[in-house]
Amino acid sequence: MGEGSTTYSHAWLNRRERCAHRIRDYCPDARILYCVRHPLRQIESAWIMAMWALDNGHIQGTELHRSGKLDIRGDFNDDVRNNDGLVGTANYWQTLQCYRNEFSEDQIKIVFLEQLKANPDRTLAECCQFLGIAPDASFDDPDEARNTSASKGLATTFGRIVRSIPGYQALAAGAPSFLKTLVRPLIKDSFTEKPDWTPAVKETVISRLEEDTNRFLNYAGRPHDYWILDA
Template sequence: MPNLIVIGAAKCATTSLHAYLDAHPEVSMARPRSAVRGTNDDAPKEMRFFWRADWRENLAWYAAHFDPGSPVRGEATPAYAACPFHWGVPERIAEVAPDARLVYLVRDPIDRLMAHWVQARVDGLRSDLEEILQSRAWMDHQIVCPSRYATQVERYLAHFPAEQMLVVDQQDLKHDRERTLAEVFRFVGVDPAHRSAAFDRERNTRGEKLALTPAGRVAYRRVLDPAGRRLAPTPWSRTAPRVRRALSRPVPTPTLSDDVRSRLEDLFRPEVERLRALTGRAFSRWSL
């Protein structure tokens, strides 16, 4: 079983941290079996295991993803810190891997929310951000609840001692990477002085976020993708990403009205204050 789990938050550089950890010789990070390692550095990393209804029945499948010869065996699934959108995750992790070290990446909660919406648009979401934020259950929406950091931390601290969790500011990983990685490596129990060329690259960045245009969506989903899967599935799997990119355009950064921003600030400010108290960290680069 893993002894390291990156639990979130989404859009806080978890893909980059997964790669940095995996570049350490004492750490082995898992990928789901559907992702072929060694062929695509950006292949899906998320195991998405502990919210599955059949998680208990598939423990052997999950365990098979971890290298028993590696001192540190980890996985990274950002939505493990997305309660109440995903319930019961801390309890299940505590049952299976009670001694696991937990790394939780965070960033300015409003910035994170907007980046999450951009990713959701890339993945096919049709709703505008303001439409989501004006819905009845907006505080528990899947792109809002991951920014409620203190709520997520408190859920884990009910099942894990505080010394097993490290909260890391994404801005520190971005702007002070060497020191921040040394802190993470020290926390998980490996050589903090290790350096790698892999640490110079950022992954899954904002500039990579493209979404199908309306015409491209029709062409790709109704014609090209079905035909490619049916007629030449193996060549199409290699060609499809390039075709999809050609039919896509950058997703513009959303803008928030003063009213909506004020509502978000009212929701997140108490969360940030509790997070500072829980961690002793200032998060000085944040807007709240």
């Protein structure tokens, strides 16, 4: 049995602390895979996912939405300034401590996304060994990227009008794949470029990340220049 979610490491509403504690209560023998990436790329990806989730109604009504702590309005740099959770989630050392407080060291394995991309077969085999799964287990298309930012998109003006038509969701769900591909550019604008940082916001974020990132990399046995934060 397994379960995976990026929300288990979210800083909003003390979610990472609460998740670590609840996982321990439910399954004290759990093994935790913590997948990380360049902190700035993490913030960019989290912002895009939040934009997409809001646009598609996946956050409305949730605890986070009701709390008022989520203030995503569409301007990347303003949103980073106004949402501590975006930066906090990229403080990997703080997140790791939440899980180290609940689980032993041998129950936690750190996986670097860069490592997974560079050598998926080896990395997956190591994860299998850690989880007690046969290391020669087969995976469908391990090189294929899934759930990428490029696959997301925000509704166009036309898309919002179409989505308001009664029965649209059922009709869209039953449409053939070729038709979905054909009309998608009319319905959604894809994220084709990563968000653009202003120098001031980037400098502020790096100052909030630097010490945490260095401690995390040191713990994980990586050099401090493994991620270049001003890149």
